[in-house]
Amino acid sequence: SKKTIPIRMGTKAFFGGKVGNADVILITDLSGSMNWELNSYNEGNDITVCGNLNDPNNPVFAPSTRRVSLARCLDKDFADIMLNANGNRVGLVAYRDSTYSYHNLSTDKTNLFNQINGYTADGGTCICCGINKAYEILKTQSNETRDKFIIVISDGIPSHKCANTGCEGSSVNG
Numbered sequence: 001s002k003k004t005i006p007i008r009m010g011t012k013a014f015f016g017g018k019v020g021n022a023d024v025i026l027i028t029d030l031s032g033s034m035n036w037e038l039n040s041y042n043e044g045n046d047i048t049v050c051g052n053l054n055d056p057n058n059p060v061f062a063p064s065t066r067r068v069s070l071a072r073c074l075d076k077d078f079a080d081i082m083l084n085a086n087g088n089r090v091g092l093v094a095y096r097d098s099t100y101s102y103h104n105l106s107t108d109k110t111n112l113f114n115q116i117n118g119y120t121a122d123g124g125t126c127i128c129c130g131i132n133k134a135y136e137i138l139k140t141q142s143n144e145t146r147d148k149f150i151i152v153i154s155d156g157i158p159s160h161k162c163a164n165t166g167c168e169g170s171s172v173n174g
Contacts, residue, residue: 020085022149023105023142025134026075027093027127029154030100034068034121036155044069048117053077067155068121074153075116083109091137092116095130096123097160102133105141127154128162 037044044066050073051058059065060073079090092103092115100123103115134150142148 020088027130031125126160
């Protein structure tokens with residue numbers, strides 16, 4: 001339908017050894033506001049160990065945690081769940097003022113996790129840059145026999161816009 005629908009999502013290990021046929025691009029906001037605490041505009045604490053995400057007392061859920069820390073943990077948890085089903089592939093796109101980094105569709109958890117662990121926040125918010133890159137990856141690396149999904153993790157409103165043909169990185173106000 002090419003319509004964007006914001007959702008909140010929790011993950012559970014529901015694949016459990018099944019065979020999958022999905023190509024999923026996980027897009028993550030790395031703009032400067034992702035350094036803020038989960039519930040305020042203050043700079044938060046960077047959490048580097050995710051621990052058990054089913055534990056509500058996990059430090060990653062503390063209000064003082066940086067949003068990017070939680071995003072890294074959720075990205076790794078989601079990729080792990082998706083790749084527990086043989087046949088699924090996960091790609092990564094991270095954005096700031098433009099597409100900051102990406103990882104082609106893969107089944108290699110180690111490489112995906114290494115890229116996610118390197119995520120740091122800085123700059124503006126160009127959500128469309130991330131979405132455009134995700135579409136490009138799916139167009140060039142997937143095919144009509146596979147189910148395709150794009151998931152966006154973001155904390156804010158875009159500060160940049162894209163032209164229909166790709167990322168321009170122009171200011172919304174300019």
